[in-house]
Amino acid sequence: MARQWIATQWGEPEGWEFVDREVAAPGPGEVTIRVRAAGVNPADYKHVSAPRPGVELPIPIGYEVAGVLTAIGPGTSIGSGDAQVGDAVVAFRIQGGYAEELTVPAKDVFAKPDRLPDEEAANLLLAGTTAAQMLHTVRARAGETILVHGASGAVGVSVLQQAGELGVHVVGTASEASFARVRRFGGTPVEYGDGLAERVRHAAHAPIVAALDTVGTDEAVDVSLELVADRSRIVTIVAAARAEQEGFAAVFGAQPESQAYRDSVRSPLLELAGSGRLQVPIARTYPLAEAPEALRFLAEGHPGGKIALIP
CATH class of the missing domain: 3.90.180.10 (Medium-chain alcohol dehydrogenases, catalytic domain)
Structure with missing residues (x-):
């Protein structure tokens, strides 16, 4: 028993x-x-x-x-x-x-x-495979700058570290109290709220080519749409209705294609964690x-x- x-x-x-x-x-x-x-x-x-x-x-x-x-x-x-x-x-x-x-x-x-x-x-692995799929969905590549909404949360922290492995720079939204966590894992923090898009532009020093939304607020979606020209490079794990309405990707663990991709990255993520490069x-x-x-x-x-x- x-x-x-x-x-x-x-x-x-x-x-x-x-x-x-x-x-x-x-x-x-x-x-x-x-x-x-x-x-x-x-x-x-x-x-x-x-x-x-x-x-x-x-x-x-x-x-x-x-x-x-x-x-x-x-x-x-x-x-x-x-x-x-x-x-x-x-x-x-x-x-x-x-x-x-x-x-x-x-x-x-x-x-x-x-x-x-x-x-x-x-x-x-739940947060880590979700983060990996989000980066895969927006086709993040070395040298690019991306926006992550909710960068201090569990999925956001994994995104920060996995993006760093890819050579991708992240500007991440967070409360001011969580800025240290975003910086610890390699991101540039910006506080959400009025004027967010302009703060992101100022912090990025480069075009924002993709956006990953882990929070699902209208602000997160609106700022992503404003800053990212190619809607195929915007993804959410929360705002499914807005994704369908605006024509960008929403990924969830129950989707068969999500399950297949997330299952495929379990071993690589464990290797990263075992080497100390994914905390x-x-x-x-x-x-x-x-x-x-x-x-x-x-x-x-x-x-x-x-x-x-x-x-």
């Missing part, structure tokens, strides 16, 4: 249940992981806040974890290759990560780099039993880094 958080009704995390569940023995193509840290993301509660077509309750919560293999199905290797019981691993695009132990598809499990702490490893700032950790409290802290906005649940 292992404890796990599940949503038994649509709505807020306070309505979830922390239950004892049998951990299924892994079959071919599956492994069992004892969780050392579970990543916490807005999607964890947004995806169960209201009914969705084709989705039925109860729903196990959590998409990414770090932990240790406790069992391996017959004839099974993991996403990164051969593995043994006791190996430290990272799993992403799983379901039910808010758990003490769980059985998951082996293809979504990868060896954890030794130097990467569990709480960082558990928070690397995951951690704001706080909570005991697994306090998942609703952790999500309340996240929902307040601007937590200052990622959150991990520790069984």
Whole structure:
């Protein structure tokens, strides 16, 4: 038996249940992981806040974890290759990560780099693959200058670092209190609010050729449209309605093409993190039993880094 958080009704995390569940023995193509840290993301509660077509309750919560293999199905290797019981691993695009132990598809499990702490490893891939897809969508190239709305958030911080690897300069919007985080990861911060477009122009010292929106405000979309001539080089992960209306890209993890691309970059991102070139700032950790409290802290906005649940 292992404890796990599940949503038994649509709505807020306070309505979830922390239950004892049998951990299924892994079959071919599956492994069992004892969780050392579970990543916490807005999607964890947004995806169960209201009914969705084709989705039925109860729903196990959590998409990414770090932990240790406790069992391996017959004839099974993991996403990164051969593995043994006791190996430290990272799993992403799983379901039910808010758990003490769980059985998951082996293809979504990868060896954890030794130097990467569990709480960082558990928070690397959802934000990291999203950031990678955004940069891919706008075709960011070395020597270019791009605009990132929400540069101090989890996806924004990953964009900053991955853009730096590409040789791309980033001007990033943030509150003044978060300027140091944007600078720490290589970006040029500008404060959002009236006059944003002019502040971006002044800070960029070069044309803004692409814009990445992680916040979804009308200001972010309007400034992107004003500064970027080619709408195929604007992307959002939030403002789907504006994207459809204005003719630019919106990418979401549920899209088949998004899933395929994000899955393809999991190993490269783990390699970057293992070399120390991709960091995951951690704001706080909570005991697994306090998942609703952790999500309340996240929902307040601007937590200052990622959150991990520790069984």
